[in-house]
Amino acid sequence: MVMGIDYTLLVVAVGSAILGGVTGMMGVFAVLRRQSLVGDAIAHAALPGIVLGFLLSGRDMGPLVIGATLTGWLAAMLISVIVSTTKIKQDTAIGISLMAFFALGIVGLTHLQSIGSSAVAGIDEYIFGQAATMVQADVQLIAGLGLAIVTIMVVFWKEMKLVTFDPDFARANGYPLRWLEMLISSLLVVGLVMGLRVAGAILMLGVLVAPAVAARQWTNRLSIMVILAGIFGAVSGASGAVISGWDAAFPTGPFIIVIAFTFAVVSIAIAPGRGLFWRWWRQFSDRYRFAAQQVMRDLYRAIPANRPEFAISTQKLIALSGPTAPIGLKRLERKGLIRRCEECELFQSGHCPGCWLFTDQGLMAAQSDARNQRLWDCYRCYAHDLGLPLIAEDRQCDITALLTEDAVLRLEQLSD
Amino acid sequence: MIERLIVDFLLQFLSVDQLNDFLSDPRTVAILVGMLIAVSTGLLGTFLLLRKMSMTSDAISHTILLGLVVVILLMIYVFDVVPDLSSPWLIVGAAIAGVLTVISSELINRSGLVKEDAALGMTYSVMFGIAIILISGFLTAVHFDNQQIIMGEIGLAWADTNNYCISRCDDVVITPDDSRAKTGRQCINCTPPGVDGIKPRDPEAEFETYCVNCGTYSASKAWGERLIEAPPTQVFWPKSLTVMAFITLINASFVMLFYKELKLSTFDAGLAATLGFRPQWLKYGLMILVSLTAVGAFEAVGAILVVAFFIIPSAAAYLLTERLSHTLLLSPFIGGLSVYTGYELARGNFLWLVDIGWDTSISASIVLMAAFYFGLAWLLSPRRGLTSSVFRHWQNRRRFAEYVLMGHLKERDILTVEVLSHRLNWSEQRTQRILQRLQTRRLVTDHLQLTPRGQEALARFSHWRTPMQPSAAIPDASDVMSG
Structure with missing residues (x-):
């Protein structure tokens, strides 16, 4: 198709890139809402749904995704029900839901194996991730779902932003908070379930979290963060798929994780304005x-x-x-x-x-600094009495640049 | 050594055959090992739950895999020994990996750039990912497959044994004069095949007789070669039984020795630090024990499902009691119960009620049973369960309605049902129903007036003011009747 590039590899790389990108974007919301471990539970809980979909219709990706979405969503609901009706805290609720659903999946899987279902090996792909077996139909499905998620995200952008940063404010303004939270969880579930094919249930958490963590270091704007996380996720997904494609023995997920983790660590180290260095x-x-x-x-x-x-x-x-x-x-x-x-x-x-x-220059600098500090002192004491505008007190700044000339003059009179 | 002592001790009461029958029954051994796992994880799980570290145990149980893999790789490529899955170095490696997970996620978190949950998730998934890469790249030969990692093989716990010989244990030495010695003939001056020279068929070839099977045989090997008439009497002791018993002992003694410190630092870490205890050290101690337990349970239930053993029984116990000591006793009990019934579930037998007709993973079934018991505790817990709180809610509503109605009756002497239901904005049926209930209890007369007893009950209700305890039950009108 394209010169010099293996067609199969291209399909796999494109599919993995879309999956990684969408998951990375959804990860932003999970990380900012401090719910990334819920994502872990959802990814694990997709397993029984996959087994169910497999029982009903074989290896087609569509039914598997529907089944996985169903159980993943149930697991997310179970967590919030446990937290709201018992004294159990969120972390334990996540653990319970995760393990209960995962065990159900394993029971189903071993049952399938014991009755000798032929293509059951395919489900292993969903536990550790194997991108290499993706075909063009899968990629079309993935692209469609990814487009749908991104469209919903764009349409509900304002609401999602609000719910992420200030849910109480959203509720006070009459937004249906429960529905919006459910929308975000549902998008998260679909994003995660899609990514399972590439990264696998157990390692999904890393694909979800690491791109978002990396993106967070570079920007303070949600829109840029989502785009960056999508890029990081897509690059990790594609390169992980290509690397593991060299040898079929290697599952894809671990490589994606390692690459995404590297992005995150490098970002934490060198990001301007925020990074460690x-x-x-x-x-x-x-x-x-x-x-x-x-x-x-x-x-x-x-x-x-x-x-x-x-x-x-x-x-x-x-x-x-x-x-x-x-x-x-x-x-x-x-x-x-x-x-x-x-x-x-x-x-x-x-x-x-x-x-x-x-020096002469130094004396001038020292004098103006002393004057600046004096003006700041005066501003602090008399700003209210003089009716001066409210400005943040930053003594490294030149106060004359922040106030009108008239105000500075009055402050100076006071300071003498 | 210790195993030998235990075996000798057990043989005081049982015959060798009985003991072997017992120890070679997959079900018995699986349930025993499972129960030991349940006890050791249940004890630690309670503290993890109270410290909000449940997901840390999840992370640790994933990352011990990296410790195991690195140690095995070191064994193969650096120290050049045959990797042995029961080597104590594995436990050291896993403990290091476990503590490293906690420390590195704390470091990432402490940089202030990444939140706690994201830091933990990132760290453990990358460590697990590296472990998987190493396994699929270098360790395919060792029995370390994906299934093993996820769910373990508790059903095969009986098969991996240390053998202890009880009688006819002497080594068999075969000398050339022995009647059992086999002799062979060997050419001493022949040239190797393919090279010209003297061949065994040539007349010049010289022969000597030698002993084919001379040497020293251990008793079991001698029986294998049929050099002795009867097999040696052996006891086959499953390895994982000892390992898990040992870990259970360590965990139990840790909890008992440091009970006071653990309790204090769990509920009030600040106070513990002020009083000069070291909550940090206790925390790392706990983390090391979690890694240790996860390693011990690795072969039986796998690295991933063991998390459920930590979390779910403790959570169920936590719902049922209010006291730490009770939770600590109840959580291993629930775990043990899950193991027993879970083994049956794996064979399709759900609590001896339903036959599902499948044959599936034992460890996953155990987890399902544990989740089932958690669900039961959630529904039926006497004080906090869903059922009891729904019931209490309903009861409080009913009593409150009764008192409100009585209050209205007290204000005005005579009211009709219509007026009452209009003023309270209730349906007439509801008013009628509540009135009837009050009348049968003789708190209200047939003419809708309070009886003296009704007035007394109402007075008690109005005196009852405890704004700090909104969950306490409203006093029952029937208390007045009985008193």
Whole structure:
């Protein structure tokens, strides 16, 4: 079909990509609603439905999906009924529902084996996942279902967003919360059940969770997160299917999981603004920044007003600003805000070679910083009395940029 | 060693044949092993449930597989020994894997970037995935198939045995002079086949006689070679019986020794830490025991279904009682009951009531029975069950309606049924029904007036104010009658 690419492999890769993508998208909602383990229960609970569908109609994918959706949905309902009518907490309810349905599936499966059903080996594919046996009809079904899920998601986007982030608000605004939650669970069930074929019941949880976790690190917007999770899921699905396609002995699921997990771990490590490395780097640079700021303020306070020609010794600054003072001094010196002087004098105590002195530029910076802090102090005390607009107090920001000139003027009058 | 002692002890009471009959019955051994698993998991499961760690046990039971696989791979490729599924190193590997799961998911969670449930799910599925890749890539030869991982082979627990010889155990030594020795002739100066030279048929060939079967035989081997007339008397002791008994003992002594600490740190970890106990250590201890138990149960019920043994009986017990000690006793009991009835279910016999007519996985049937008992507890639990709470709800409604009606009768002297039902917004039938009930209990006269007893009951009701306990039952009007 396409030059150089094996047709079967192409079918398998496309199918797995769609499955991984849809499951990854649904995983976003599961993860954000802290219900990912419910997804685990649903995936396991699909097994009896698959056995049932198999009993009724053989290896056709359609009936299997319907049966699996039915039991998966029942398992999700069982969890919420147990939680709402007993004192059992959600985690245990998940475990009970998961195990009860899975055991039912295993009982059915072994029964099929013991009566010698011929193609029963096909069901194994749904436990550990085997994409290699997918045919074009399966892919068409998968694509249709995936399209349906995405369409529903787009149509109910606003509602799903609301239910995910603030269910109480949704209820208060008259949205049918129960129905919407059921809609999300149903979409989750269908997404998971489709993915079973590729990832298998036991490992489905990883396909559900890992792309969403990876996507979460890169963005704070739900829409982008869903798209990213879909991409991560699709890439993991396709590449897992291709890798396991080299050798039929390898099930597909584990490879998809490992790839998706790698995405997640890398994202946790390097995502900008949120990732671990980013955070370490920010802490590291903040330490320098704050040290410099502190030293600048202490230096400015220590010299007598209007007498910038006096210098301060390093020892004095360490005593004032603590052990980080040398780091801060180094940074200030590099930025040309202070300099060492050979000829200058200490205030009231004679000559001091190697002491610190503001440059003109540094003095201006220190003055404007002091003024900014003073204005912030005043804003804090008098904002209400002066009827100033409410702004978030961030002392690293320049207050004059946040308030009108008039307001700044009034604050300045107060501060003198 | 210990097994030998137990065998000797049992032989004081039983003959060898009786003991062997007992131990080679698949049903007996399966149920015994299953019950030991039920006891050891039930004890730990209760604490897991109370600590909201049920899904952690799920994760651990999956990831012990990675521990097992890595240890077996090390055995094969690094230490060059034949992998042995009963080696203690497997247990060490599994315990490490279990604790590693908990630690790594906690680390991911503590980064603040991933929520607890997602962290756990991610960690365990990737560890399980790696285990599956390793198995399908390197371990296909070892008996480690998917079925084994999922559901185990409790029905075959009797077959994997350590053999203990009781009598006729002496090694048999065959020397060339022995009557049982077989002799053969061997050419000593022949050349190998295919090379020119002296052949056995050549006249130059020289022969010597040698003993074919000389050497030392263990008793059972000697019987196999028919070198002795009667077989040695042996006891075939299933390995998993000892392993599970040992694990049960460890778990039981852990729970008994640290009962106070476990109780405290389960219900109030903060207080436990303040008082100088180490709730973290106890938690990791618990996790190690969970891994240990999951490994022990691995061969019998598989890595996945063992989770059900941890969770479901404890949950059922938790619904039935309010006290930790009772839960701890009840949960192994329910587990044991599930094992006994579950074995029958696997043969198609549902509680001796229905014959389903199938032959299916024993461990999965046990889980189904456990789920069935959980359902029963859920429905029938005396204080919190569905039935009792529905009944209590109905009863409270009825009593409340009675008191409301009596209150109205007290305000006005004479009311008709029509006026009453209009004011209460009830149907006339309902008003009539409640009135009749009150009249038969002689709280209301036939002329719709309160009797003195009715007034007393109403007064008691109005004094009854306990806003802090909304679930407490409304006092029964009949209490007044009896008193």
